[in-house]
Amino acid sequence: MVSKPKRGGRAAARKNLGGHPPLPDEDRHGKAAAAEKNLGGRPPLPDEDRHGKRVYVLTTLSEYRELQRAVAHVGMPMSTWIRFVVLERARALAAEKEAAQERGE
Numbered sequence: 001m002v003s004k005p006k007r008g009g010r011a012a013a014r015k016n017l018g019g020h021p022p023l024p025d026e027d028r029h030g031k032a033a034a035a036e037k038n039l040g041g042r043p044p045l046p047d048e049d050r051h052g053k054r055v056y057v058l059t060t061l062s063e064y065r066e067l068q069r070a071v072a073h074v075g076m077p078m079s080t081w082i083r084f085v086v087l088e089r090a091r092a093l094a095a096e097k098e099a100a101q102e103r104g105e
Helices: 011-017 061-074 076-103
Strands: none
Touching: 061 076
16 A cells, blocks of 8 residues: 655655745745844833832831822822832932032031
């Protein structure tokens, strides 16, 4: 009994049956090879924009609910709002201290 050769599959791809031999810039399926490997997803942020440190803040239930009410009016995530408000206050305090030093207090 004579068996028919199989079509397709890995063996056919390896042997490149039924087509032109792959060109140097093509893979075994005839698709153009990518110049760079696509990692997918969002590209990484520059170092100065990257958030990498965590600050944990413990609150009581009533404090947490108060924060939730404040954030609901702003329309941003709580952690973003807290970071914004705390940094704003820290910068204001630093400016006040610097102004006091210039006045000689």
